[in-house]
Amino acid sequence: MIVYLGWGSLVWQPRDLSMVGGWREDGPPVQVEYLRQSGNGRLTLVLSPNTSALPSFWTVYDGGEDVLQAKDSLRAHEKILPRNLDRHVGVWLSGSADPAGIPGLQQWAAAREIDVVLWTALPPKFNGEDNLIASADEVLTYLSDLNGEVRERAEEYIRRTPLQIATPYRRDIEQQLGWTPL
Numbered sequence: 001m002i003v004y005l006g007w008g009s010l011v012w013q014p015r016d017l018s019m020v021g022g023w024r025e026d027g028p029p030v031q032v033e034y035l036r037q038s039g040n041g042r043l044t045l046v047l048s049p050n051t052s053a054l055p056s057f058w059t060v061y062d063g064g065e066d067v068l069q070a071k072d073s074l075r076a077h078e079k080i081l082p083r084n085l086d087r088h089v090g091v092w093l094s095g096s097a098d099p100a101g102i103p104g105l106q107q108w109a110a111a112r113e114i115d116v117v118l119w120t121a122l123p124p125k126f127n128g129e130d131n132l133i134a135s136a137d138e139v140l141t142y143l144s145d146l147n148g149e150v151r152e153r154a155e156e157y158i159r160r161t162p163l164q165i166a167t168p169y170r171r172d173i174e175q176q177l178g179w180t181p182l
Contacts, residue, residue, distance in 0.1 A: 001060060001061075001115055001116075002063075002065065002115065002118065003116070003117055003118070004017065004019060004059050004061060004070075005028070005030065005056050005057070005117060006023060006027075006058070007045050007054070007056045007165050008045040008157070008165070009160070010077070011162055012161075014059075016076075016077060018061060018062040019059040019060060019061060020061070021059065021060070023058065025057055025162075027055055027058040028055075028056055028058075028103075028105045028117075029054060029055060029102070029103055029104055030053060031050070031051045031053050031054075031101045031102070031103070032045045032046060032048060032056075034139060034173070035125075035134060036124055036125045036126075037125050037127070037128075037134075038125075040153055041150035041151075041153055041154055042154045043142070044157060045167075046120075046122050046123065047101030047102070047119075048101060048124065048133070049100045051168070052167075052168075053103055053104075055164050061073070067116050070118055071089045071118060072085070075088070078120050080120075088122050089121060090117075090119045090120070091118055092105055092106075092109070092118075094109065094110070094114070094116070102119070126138065126142075139169055140176050140177070143155075143158075143173065143179075144177065155177075155179050159179050159181055159182045160182055163181055
């Protein structure tokens with residue numbers, strides 16, 4: 001069985017992702033934080049092994065056992081360029097070690113007889129620089145300075161993030177900007 005993991009907009013906006021049913025809330029723990037400044041101004045959640053683990057969401061891929069098709073479905077949904085498929089779509093195969101940022105994946109998957117797990121594996125990015133990790137203060141300053149539609153998109157992303165994804169940056173954003181969950 002092939003499954004997808006989610007923790008951000010993939011959960012609340014799956015659009016055309018090939019999946020069976022909805023999202024389940026008992027996914028493996030993931031270490032995520034709002035560390036990717038996207039092209040449309042949002043700060044999105046990405047794996048970050050230096051954070052606390054939070055329960056993720058998961059859903060079953062609706063296309064059978066074709067791993068390449070499942071990867072491509074996620075790639076297309078996330079608007080990842082085909083040339084970045086292997087870098088920006090994470091893949092775990094049964095029997096492999098736990099990947100960075102997803103501690104306990106092997107045990108979690110074995111308990112559910114899952115063979116393949118896929119997730120969005122975009123790196124942190126800030127001020128146009130891949131792998132640059134912004135501090136909480138930098139994130140708050142960035143979000144505070146946004147205006148108009150860009151600010152609305154950034155606020156929507158944070159406010160629509162599932163409740164169980166209670167990261168330290170999210171708590172700071174809620175306290176400082178009042179962007180509480182919808």
